[in-house]
Amino acid sequence: MNIVVCIKQVPDSDKVTIDRETNRLNRAGVPSIINPFDENALEMALQLKDLHGGKVIVISMGPSQADEALRTALSHGADEAILVSDRKFGGADTWATSYTLSLAIKKIEGVDLVLFGKQAIDGDTAQVGPGVAHFLDIPMLTYAKAVEVTGDTFKVDKVTEDGYEIWDIDKPAALTVVKEANQLRMPSLKKKMAAKKAEIPCWGVEELQPVEENIGLAGSPTKVSKVFAPPVKLNKEILSGEPSEMIAELIKKLKEQHVL
């Protein structure tokens, strides 16, 4: 069983701040991490491999630093890593990212399953998984929390608003994975050492031969027209003192505002 896991390197949002003057993110010095949901996708792949054998291939599209995220994934147990990187891929939105990643996955032979995180925490769009699946022309389920191999199909538990659904989906398939699925295993020392030295191929325009108008900024239908700091609350009221008095005061205000 060969499983591709798409991982994105994202800034640790814990450490990102915004410059209120320029409305830009202060990204300098902010550490990069593997998108937390992609860790769950990786662990799901590793568990399937433990049971059924095969290979786990991690793939990341981004600047050359994304290499680091791939090495981390190798230290947790992935078998191979591929970096998708080219200056021409820069500025891609989810449409262009989906297209580019799909070209890379098409180059890998014998893929049975493609896994994604539920969403990336920088953009929170959750669009790349469904997009890639369409370009690969394979069936896709979002919000998977468990998967089992059943012959030529997968049995998948998919989280819904009020519970879950059980689906049967043909191979090859794509899934986006939720946090509830699992927790990523610890890296092993041996794998960590090996990961440091691993050869990670980099695929760019030459290797993937994309239709040029579909990649990078040009291939992105959406454009950012403005960024700004979230509005701050101006009329806040702080109450302190005896609980009974605070609550009486609060309830009075809520009633005045007709929210209660």
Next chain:
Amino acid sequence: MSTTKELWVFAEQREGKIAGVVQELLSQGQILADKAGFTLAAVLPSADGAGLCQELYNFGAKKVYTIDDPKLADYQNDYYSRAVAQLINEKKPEIVLYGATTIGRSLAPTVAVMVDAGLTADCTELDFDVEAGNLLQTRPAFGGNIMATIICPDHRPQMSTVRSNVFKKTKLSDREAGEQIPYEVDLSGVPERMRRLESVHEADNNSIDLNAAQFIVSGGRGVGKPENFKVIYDLASELGAAVGASRATVDAGWISHHHQVGQTGKTVCPVIYIACGISGAIQHLAGMQSSDMIIAINKDPDAPIFDIADYGLIGDLHQIVPEFQKQIAAAKAS
């Protein structure tokens, strides 16, 4: 045939019931359509849509495109995306809005790549730039640290997903007029690549859906221990509220992950969010800061949660929360 441009709302239905967010999208869609001079329409894939049209008219849809097929009774990504993409390619709407539900967040990104459209996820504000003809789609990014307005100047349709409770619903009347336009899609050529075997509704001790809740009472590490969540549940049931939680409490095993609010949990947008013993880490704020009103209860006057609160109550939640419940109960009784 009229040549007015159209703004569409995807009329998501489950088991023959229109999702609440559809009413909200129609109401906001009406405002945008009026501003742009577009016609407001709904798209309704289902087994048999005729009986659901009136509800859509009542919230402003002038037209409802019904796509009837037994294969569209329940959501299936291949069938739904084919049906909706084909209709879009034929009728060429200017704008299509979807609820950011588990269904909308599968369908919209699939359709977006099928019809070559831009898609902006989880918008919290939608406006229309009449001069440029662009939908102004505003959404939080980087865990809520920043807001971005996204446009899609060269591709049509312009598509967005929008969370529940972001827009107010306005019913026009119980008997609005509208036109049902049945549309045929041949799904026989779409291979059957996935099948739903079972749908499980999980009962929980607090069954109110966080995504759709009007009120939410949330507990954080300040609650102290699992048993103490009782005061949170008690206040919630008095208010008819859903129960939320910070990741710290979920990780500690005090409450199930279904309740987690935040960047790696649920994003909520209730009328009132009551944060009890939650410090206000940016990842928590990312999931709840667009709530209409935020009430924070925390014993630390410097807790960052107070920066985004409308009302901050400084003190011990173990005294304040039960008192809150008592006074609400008393107010209801009188």
